[in-house]
Structure formats: structure tokens, C-alpha cells
Amino acid sequence: MTQTGTSEDVETLAQDFWEWRAAQQPRSHDDIPRIDRPAGWLPDFSAGAVARYRRERDAFAERLARVDVGADRAAAVDARLLRSALARVRWELDVLRTWQRDPGFYVDQTLGCVFDLLTPVEVDAARLADVRRVLAATPALLDVGRENLAGEAVQEFAGLAVTALATVEDDVAAMVAALGDLHPAGWGADDGRALAAAGAAAARALGAFRDRLAEQLPGLPSAEPVGPEDFGWFLREVAVLPYTPQELLDIGRREAERAAVLELLERNRNGSAPGGRPVPRFETGAEQAAAQADAEIAVRRFYEDRGLLTQPDTLAHYRTHPMPAYLAPIAWCGVADDLTGPDRLDEDGSAFFPPPGEDLPYFYAANAADPRAGIIHEGAHHQQLALSWRHPRAVRRHYHDSCANEGIAFYNEELMLASGLFDDAPATREVVCNFMRLRALRVVVDVQLALGELDVPAAAELLERQVPMDRGTALEEAAFFAATPGQAMTYQVGKTQVLALLADASRTEGFSLRAFHDRLWLEGNVPFALQRWELLDDRSDLDRIDRLTP
Structure with a gap:
């Protein structure tokens, strides 16, 4: 790390911090x-x-205290972004303590890392070697987990890990067998045998980890919510939000009511029965992927034609593909997409989907009926990140809190709906309204889980x-939210802040909707309280945060 004197430069500090964070940050x-x-x-x-x-x-916090921005x-x-990033490290290590309390944390740090390595479309010999290396390290990583979890693991999270690992031996075996069919250049028979041996050892270790958890489960203590004091600190310091938990609940409930009414009106307009599910319209995965590719180009053209958002020629595309055989067995380990990264801006973003069918999970079903349902959210993530990774100020190229990223993607859904993208698709308009209801209800679930007013089964129900x-899907969402307080609310809370920022910006001289959106996407990693201050010279959100601080 760079050594400093009595004064500190924010750019140098940010560079050192993110270099450190790349090695320290746990897999999510x-x-x-x-x-x-x-x-x-x-x-x-x-x-x-x-x-x-x-x-x-x-030590980073001490260096940040020496920064003088004048x-x-x-x-x-x-500088405030770095303060948020440092607060997140404290949140992870000292408040959530998932490394001590949640056995699923060690599934993430082992098989989850393998999953992330396999999400890019192309899996070459170097990537397979990394998969083998993580699998080989899995038994030792799980040993560390057992030491950290001793006397600290909680029953609810342990139960979720046991459920997730129910068939892990078969899952890993199927993954390794499918990887053996790839035969990339530079990958020989000895490499394949070493991969199979590492996979078998990892599967045994994960199975033993599960079995020991199952034995311990009845005697483990129940999870304690983070509580209002720590959750309030998270809102102010990590997420940079000017709201109390009760205000967040009010936002969620009001927006859930609004979304329910919009969906009701849309169904009435279309003559649809309540509670209907999206109907898949593709026979094969190849057909769905081809339709999505065409739809993505049409959506980009729509942005330009309506003067909504500039689509630079240098901006790569967002594509979807049928789920490969090597990823399907462990698809439960995360979000099966690759949004690329700062050093891969010339590559297309991508996502995988299961075969079209009648019993698909919630979001996959929506995309199988109309691929634009995913393009307007996950595709917006890809565009926002790809644009933010080009930001001239390096500290703003990094993720800090999901309110900004998820808020923009969720706002984009209603932007596309209101701008007429789905005028030709009544059923998709209903789906987008239902998305609104889900994201608003997530605020209620997230906050009540954090405050201890709901447990995981009640949240799923x-x-x-x-x-x-x-x-x-409901159980998966509720479990993820319980383990990551403050994440589920970000869609609706961030969107609410975008709408307020847009309303105020639209009253300024020379306002342009396209220019507003271009800036919003570029600054898409920056919390909206800070965007408001920089764009409108309005510190009201930051002042409210100061007043809420004990």
C-alpha cells in the first residue's frame, strides 16, 4: 500500500482501498x-x-480522516463514498458476522466461487484450472468455517445451508462430469483427472459439512435480528439514506398498494383473470435466446428514438443463453449471469436461463413469456455498470450499496412501461406491475426481518x-434477505429516491430527460443523497442523515 504523510489524497486512498478490497471482500x-x-x-x-x-x-479510516477536500x-x-465503503467492511465483519453465524457463508466461499468462475459464456483452460484450484481448497476452507462457527452458528441459517446442500454430492459430480465434456485448448487428460479428483474431495467435504450441521441443528440458538440501532447505523453510514426504519416501512406499504392497484387496473383493461401466470411462448432455448437478442436491440433503439438514454457504439450488448449442463446442477449458488467487469468492457454481458416450460420460477417465467421483462432490469444493470466502470473518477467505478444500482434498474422498469415499450404486450404490462408489487413488499419484509418483526417462514409466506x-422463490428470497439485511429494500427505496431527484431536476433551467438519464447511469454506483448534493447543490438528504445520527 502507498505510504502517506500528514495529508492524504482521496484518489490514492481509493486506489489502495479497492486493491485491498479485491482480496478481502467475501464472495456474495x-x-x-x-x-x-x-x-x-x-x-x-x-x-x-x-x-x-x-x-x-x-488504518484506512485513519487515512480517510486526514483527507482534506477543501x-x-x-x-x-x-471521500463520503470511501466512508460508506469502510462502513460496509465494519457491517460485514462486526455487525452481521456471517463469517461466524451463517454456515451458508462457507458454501458461498467454496462452491459459490466455483459458480462465479463458470458464469462467463466461454470457459477456457485457465478458468477450468481456477475451478480445480477452488475445489481443491474447499476442504481446508470448510475447516476454517467449522472453527469460526463453533458456538456462534444460528439455527435458521444452518437449516438453510443444510437444505441447500441436500444433494451437493450429486450436484458437484454432475458439474464436474459436464465440465469434462468441454475439452478447451490446452486442457489435457491429466487436467481432467485432477479436476475430477478435486471435485470428489470437495463434494465429500461439503456433504460432511452438511451432515455435521444437521446433527447440531436442534441445539443451535435462534437468530437474533440486527435490531433498530445497528440497522439505523447501516441506513445512515453504509447506504447513505435519510430515512428511519418506520419511514421505509411506510414507503414499502404505500408503494405495494399503488402497485396492486396498477396491476388491478391493467388486468381490468385487458380482461385478465386475477392471479394468472406468464405463459411461455418459446419451444426451445435457442428460440428464446434469438428472440432476446432481437428484443435487446429493439430496446436500445427505443431508448434513442424516445430521447431517453444514449446508447454509445462502444457499449456492448446484453445476451441470454440456455443454461449449460455444467452450471445447471449448482445454479442455486447465485445469479446465473455475467455482467462483465472493468477490464472486459468489450465483452457482452450475459445471463443463462433454464429450458422453457410451464413450471418455471417467477422471474424465469416472465422472461420466457417476454424477454424484454429481463432486459429492462438485468439488461439495465449491465448498461449501468458498463457505463459506471468508465467513470473518470475511479472511486465511482465501484459498487458501494445496492440502493443506487437496484434503484436505477427498478426505475427503468416503470420508465419503459410509461414510455410505451409494452404497448404491444398487455400481459407483460401486468407482469411489470406485479414486479412493482414484489419490490415494494421486499421493503416491508427486509425491514421487519431486520427489526425482528418477521422470521424467515413468515416472510416467505x-x-x-x-x-x-x-x-x-419466496423461501429463497426470504432467506437471502434475512442473511443480508438492507439489500431487499434497495429496489423500491432507490427508485423512490430517483423519482424525487428527477422531479426536482426537471424544474431546473435547461433540463433534458436524456441528459438526466445519461448522468444517472454514469453515476449509478453513487448513493442518491450524494447525487442530489452534486447535481442540485441540495444537501437536505445529507443534513437529515446528520440529524438522525445519535
Whole structure:
């Protein structure tokens, strides 16, 4: 790391911090926080590593305290972003403590890392070698997990891990067998045998990890919610939000009611029966992928024709593909997409989908009926990240909190609906309205889980009944939200902030909707309270955060 004197430069500090974070940051089930890793990287959450991370985090905080931005508002925004990033490290290590409390954390750091390596469309010999390396390290990584979890693991999260790992031996075996059919250049028979041996050892270790958890499960303590004090700190320091938990609940409930009415009116307009599911319209995955590719180009043309968002020639495309045989067995490990990264801006973003059918999970069913349903959200993620990774200010190229990223993608859904993209698709208009209801209800579920007013089964039941959605997706969502407080609410809360920012910006002289959106996507990693300050010279959100701070 760069050594500093009495003064500190925010750009140098940011460079050092993100270089450190690339090695320290745990693997996440979510796709937006994925980060490029150093060559040969493996996660390390041994007791010694955690102690070192805390010391290094505190050293960064001391350096940040020496930053003097003067009257430079842009530099002040960058410094506040670093404060948010450092607060997230504290949130992970000292508040959530998933490395001590959640056995699923170690599934993420092992098989989850393998999953991430396999999400790009092309899997070459170097990537297969990385898969083999992670599989070979899995038994030792799980040993660290057992040490950290001893006396700390909680029953609900352990139960979720046991369920997730129910067929892990077969899952890993099927994955390795399918990888053996790839035969990329530079990958020989000895490599294949070494991969198979590493996979077999990893599968045994994961199965033993599951079995030991199952034995311990009845005696494990129940999970404690983060509670109002720590959750309030997260809202102010990590997410940079000017709201109390009760205000967030009010936002979620009001928006859920609004979305329910919009869906009701849309169904009445179309003469649709309540509770209908999207109907897949493709016979094969190849047919769906081809339709999506055409639709993505049409959506980009729509942005330009309506003067909504500039589509640079240098912006790569977002494509979808049938789920490959090697990824399908472990698809439960994360979001099966590849949004690329800062060093791969010339590559298309991509996502995988299961074969079209009648019993698809909630979001896959929507995309099988109309691929634009996914393009306007996951495709918006790809565009926003690809544009933000080009930001001239390096600190803004990084993920800080999901409110900005998910807020933009969710806002984009209603932007496309209101602008007429789905005038030819009544059923898709209903789906988009239903998406609104889900995302609003997520705020209620997220906040009530964090405050201890709901447990995971009750949260899943609420989603299943009120969205409605299938039981499996509802349980998966509720479990993820319980383990990651403050994430599920980001869609609706971020969108609410975008709407407020747009309403105020539209009253300024020379306002342009296209220019507003171009800036919004470019600044898409920056919390909206900071965007408001920089764009409108309005510190009201930041001042409210100061007033809410004890």
C-alpha cells in the first residue's frame, strides 16, 4: 500500500482501498457486488485474517480522516463514498458476522466461487484450472468455517445451508462430469483427472459439512435480528439514506398498494383473470435466446428514438443463453449471469436461463413469456455498470450499496412501461406491475426481518401470498434477505429516491430527460443523497442523515 504523510489524497486512498478490497471482500450470492480478484485468489476468513482485516480497515479510516477536500464538492463526494465503503467492511465483519453465524457463508466461499468462475459464456483452460484450484481448497476452507462457527452458528441459517446442500454430492459430480465434456485448448487428460479428483474431495467435504450441521441443528440458538440501532447505523453510514426504519416501512406499504392497484387496473383493461401466470411462448432455448437478442436491440433503439438514454457504439450488448449442463446442477449458488467487469468492457454481458416450460420460477417465467421483462432490469444493470466502470473518477467505478444500482434498474422498469415499450404486450404490462408489487413488499419484509418483526417462514409466506409467487422463490428470497439485511429494500427505496431527484431536476433551467438519464447511469454506483448534493447543490438528504445520527 502507498505510504502517506500528514495529508492524504482521496484518489490514492481509493486506489489502495479497492486493491485491498479485491482480496478481502467475501464472495456474495448477489451479482452486483461481484468484483475482479487477484490471480490465484482464495477467500481467507481464518481468525488471523479477520483480525488483520480489522486492523487494515482501521488504518484506512485513519487515512480517510486526514483527507482534506477543501471546497471541491466532487472530491467530498468521493471521500463520503470511501466512508460508506469502510462502513460496509465494519457491517460485514462486526455487525452481521456471517463469517461466524451463517454456515451458508462457507458454501458461498467454496462452491459459490466455483459458480462465479463458470458464469462467463466461454470457459477456457485457465478458468477450468481456477475451478480445480477452488475445489481443491474447499476442504481446508470448510475447516476454517467449522472453527469460526463453533458456538456462534444460528439455527435458521444452518437449516438453510443444510437444505441447500441436500444433494451437493450429486450436484458437484454432475458439474464436474459436464465440465469434462468441454475439452478447451490446452486442457489435457491429466487436467481432467485432477479436476475430477478435486471435485470428489470437495463434494465429500461439503456433504460432511452438511451432515455435521444437521446433527447440531436442534441445539443451535435462534437468530437474533440486527435490531433498530445497528440497522439505523447501516441506513445512515453504509447506504447513505435519510430515512428511519418506520419511514421505509411506510414507503414499502404505500408503494405495494399503488402497485396492486396498477396491476388491478391493467388486468381490468385487458380482461385478465386475477392471479394468472406468464405463459411461455418459446419451444426451445435457442428460440428464446434469438428472440432476446432481437428484443435487446429493439430496446436500445427505443431508448434513442424516445430521447431517453444514449446508447454509445462502444457499449456492448446484453445476451441470454440456455443454461449449460455444467452450471445447471449448482445454479442455486447465485445469479446465473455475467455482467462483465472493468477490464472486459468489450465483452457482452450475459445471463443463462433454464429450458422453457410451464413450471418455471417467477422471474424465469416472465422472461420466457417476454424477454424484454429481463432486459429492462438485468439488461439495465449491465448498461449501468458498463457505463459506471468508465467513470473518470475511479472511486465511482465501484459498487458501494445496492440502493443506487437496484434503484436505477427498478426505475427503468416503470420508465419503459410509461414510455410505451409494452404497448404491444398487455400481459407483460401486468407482469411489470406485479414486479412493482414484489419490490415494494421486499421493503416491508427486509425491514421487519431486520427489526425482528418477521422470521424467515413468515416472510416467505407474505411474499408467496401477496405477490403472489411460487413457494420456492419466496423461501429463497426470504432467506437471502434475512442473511443480508438492507439489500431487499434497495429496489423500491432507490427508485423512490430517483423519482424525487428527477422531479426536482426537471424544474431546473435547461433540463433534458436524456441528459438526466445519461448522468444517472454514469453515476449509478453513487448513493442518491450524494447525487442530489452534486447535481442540485441540495444537501437536505445529507443534513437529515446528520440529524438522525445519535
